[in-house]
Amino acid sequence: MDPRPRIEFWFDFTSTYSYPAAMRVEALAAAHAVEVDWRPFLLGPVFRRIGWEGPPLFIHQAKADYVWRDVKRRCRLHGLPFIRPAAFPLPSLRPLRVATLGLGQPWIGGFCREVMHAGFGQARAIDSDEVLRPILQRLGLDPDAVLADAASDATKVALRARTDEAAARGIFGAPMVFVGREMFWGDDRLEDAMAWTTGGGDADPS
Amino acid sequence: MDPRPRIEFWFDFTSTYSYPAAMRVEALAAAHAVEVDWRPFLLGPVFRRIGWEGPPLFIHQAKADYVWRDVKRRCRLHGLPFIRPAAFPLPSLRPLRVATLGLGQPWIGGFCREVMHAGFGQARAIDSDEVLRPILQRLGLDPDAVLADAASDATKVALRARTDEAAARGIFGAPMVFVGREMFWGDDRLEDAMAWTTGGGDADPS
Numbered sequence: 001m002d003p004r005p006r007i008e009f010w011f012d013f014t015s016t017y018s019y020p021a022a023m024r025v026e027a028l029a030a031a032h033a034v035e036v037d038w039r040p041f042l043l044g045p046v047f048r049r050i051g052w053e054g055p056p057l058f059i060h061q062a063k064a065d066y067v068w069r070d071v072k073r074r075c076r077l078h079g080l081p082f083i084r085p086a087a088f089p090l091p092s093l094r095p096l097r098v099a100t101l102g103l104g105q106p107w108i109g110g111f112c113r114e115v116m117h118a119g120f121g122q123a124r125a126i127d128s129d130e131v132l133r134p135i136l137q138r139l140g141l142d143p144d145a146v147l148a149d150a151a152s153d154a155t156k157v158a159l160r161a162r163t164d165e166a167a168a169r170g171i172f173g174a175p176m177v178f179v180g181r182e183m184f185w186g187d188d189r190l191e192d193a194m195a196w197t198t199g200g201g202d203a204d205p206s
Numbered sequence: 207m208d209p210r211p212r213i214e215f216w217f218d219f220t221s222t223y224s225y226p227a228a229m230r231v232e233a234l235a236a237a238h239a240v241e242v243d244w245r246p247f248l249l250g251p252v253f254r255r256i257g258w259e260g261p262p263l264f265i266h267q268a269k270a271d272y273v274w275r276d277v278k279r280r281c282r283l284h285g286l287p288f289i290r291p292a293a294f295p296l297p298s299l300r301p302l303r304v305a306t307l308g309l310g311q312p313w314i315g316g317f318c319r320e321v322m323h324a325g326f327g328q329a330r331a332i333d334s335d336e337v338l339r340p341i342l343q344r345l346g347l348d349p350d351a352v353l354a355d356a357a358s359d360a361t362k363v364a365l366r367a368r369t370d371e372a373a374a375r376g377i378f379g380a381p382m383v384f385v386g387r388e389m390f391w392g393d394d395r396l397e398d399a400m401a402w403t404t405g406g407g408d409a410d411p412s
Contacts (some may be wrong), residue, residue, distance in 0.1 A: 050266050060256050062376035066389055073398065170268035183272055188394050192279065 005197040006035045008178040010166060011112070012043040013092035013099075015174035016057075016071045019120040020078050021187035022175070026109050032194040038108045040099035041166040042159065043174050044089065049167050055089065056173070074187065075120075083123040090119050091127040097150040098132065100159045107139040114138070211403040212241045214384040216372060217318070218249035219298035219305075221380035222263075222277045225326040226284050227393040228381070232315050238400040244314045246305035247372040248365065249380050250295065255373050261295065262379070280393065281326075289329040296325050297333040303356040304338065306365045313345040320344070 009025050011018035029036045047055065058064040068084055075082035095115045102108035114135040119126040126132075133143040149155060166176075170183070177184040177193040184193035215231050217224035235242045253261065264270040274290055281288035301321045308314035320341040325332040332338075339349040355361060372382075376389070383390040383399040390399035 050268075052266075056262060060258075060378055062256075063378040065376070066378070066391060069389075070391070070395070077398070170271070172266055172269040172272070183275075185272060185276070189276070192283070 004033050004035050005179070006037055007193060007197065008037045008039050010039040010041055010171055010176040010178070011174050012041060013095050013112075013115050013119055013126055014088070014090040015043055016067065016120065017074075017187040018175040019071070019082075019116045019187075020075055020080055021190055022112050022116045023080055024078060024187070024190060025175075025177075028190055028194055032197060034194060034197050036109065038099065038103065038112060039162065039166075040096045040103075040112075040159065041162045041171075041174075042093065042096060045163050046167050046171060050172060058088070071120075081117075081121040083121065085119065085123045091125065092119075094127040094150065095132060097155045097159055098136075098146060100155055100162065101146060101149055107141065110139055111135060210239050210241050211385070212243055213399060213403065214243045214245050216245040216247055216377055216382040216384070217380050218247060219301050219318075219321050219325055219332055220294070220296040221249055222273065222326065223280075223393040224381040225277070225288075225322045225393075226281055226286055227396055228318050228322045229286055230284060230393070230396060231381075231383075234396055234400055238403060240400060240403050242315065244305065244309065244318060245368065245372075246302045246309075246318075246365065247368045247377075247380075248299065248302060251369050252373050252377060256378060264294070277326075287323075287327040289327065291325065291329045297331065298325075300333040300356065301338060303361045303365055304342075304352060306361055306368065307352060307355055313347065316345055317341060 007029065009021070011022055026036050043055070047053075053059070057067045072082045072084070099108060099112055099115075102111055115126050115131070118124040118131045118135070124131050129143075129147075132147065136143040136146050169178075173185055175185075175187060175190075177190065179193050179196045182193075182196055184190070184196070213235065215227070217228055232242050249261070253259075259265070263273045278288045278290070305314060305318055305321075308317055321332050321337070324330040324337045324341070330337050335349075335353075338353065342349040342352050375384075379391055381391075381393060381396075383396065385399050385402045388399075388402055390396070390402070
């Protein structure tokens with residue numbers, strides 16, 4: 001039994017602020033002796049269920065312009081490369097299905113960081129064989145087998161179930177960190193979430 | 207001539223995250239040898255001009271619930287009292303008109319902090335004589351004269367002009383800090399804004 005506290009890290013590869021958060025979360029968690037449960041899900045269907053036609057941060061032009069600039073600034077603060085993708089949202093379905101296969105596997109963190117870096121650090125096509133196969137190879141996996149598995153009905157159903165769960169738990173954006181039932185939204189709340197695991201958030205402000 | 211860098215702090219007394227930001231901004235600015243130009247404006251008309259029917263953070267119930275909890279947590283981290291107001295948005299028009307009179311006056315910071323504290327730290331009616339008169343008295347002002355001035359056409363026009371300027375400059379939420387033309391949205395970007403004034407934001411991530 002692992003006595004260390006666990007957090008859930010809910011994200012989508014197309015979520016801008018999920019990028020710096022995904023790159024940082026495991027190192028930050030390790031520094032707090034916390035374990036990370038990666039929770040890939042599809043943000044688009046969650047937005048549509050709420051009734052939003054698209055990412056709420058990007059519907060208004062001035063706000064979208066601001067968010068792109070802010071993400072770039074924040075990545076710079078964290079020492080992360082950032083290139084604004086030519087097309088947005090990113091085609092995250094296929095890598096999310098791979099991530100769904102990786103739940104509880106030792107390679108999930110590495111896989112997620114590599115895909116995030118390809119999408120927002122390099123502005124590459126994250127659903128392409130050119131991106132996904134070398135990542136899987138570097139992780140010591142068999143790309144043919146994993147990508148076939150990722151395209152299976154079982155995996156599609158599993159990712160859809162995660163997305164249903166996200167909506168049911170009140171998730172309205174990404175990244176979303178759960179510490180028990182306590183929610184923390186955004187890369188800029190990662191530190192607050194970690195503090196919460198040790199009572200550093202000063203327990204319950206009910 | 208004041209050689210110190212200046213920032214503009216755009217806010218509305220009904221903006222939840224403007225509360226901790228308004229309480230913190232002058233102390234933080236002083237620590238960075240930065241001057242604060244307070245910029246009161248009406249957030250509602252800016253939202254309506256964008257096409258939003260209300261505060262975008264509060265339209266969806268799960269998101270609204272989250273934001274109230276997050277504001278409370280953040281206030282606790284900053285050592286600020288927080289009481290969720292029974293009615294929201296807050297009736298900010300009258301105190302915003304007073305703040306408009308205070309532009310460039312030595313009392314504006316104190317006035318804004320007291321109104322913010324009354325609204326979100328004590329859940330009191332911030333447009334009431336019971337709240338406003340004692341605040342003005344404590345600042346050494348004549349409540350009768352100031353409140354009459356605040357209700358004048360000239361003041362109404364001046365606040366409306368600020369609100370027009372906010373929309374024209376692409377403001378889509380509050381608090382919004384400008385360092386020159388660089389925008390920083392939210393209480394959680396105050397530190398980034400201060401760093402930007404001294405090049406600590408690593409200048410322009412163009």
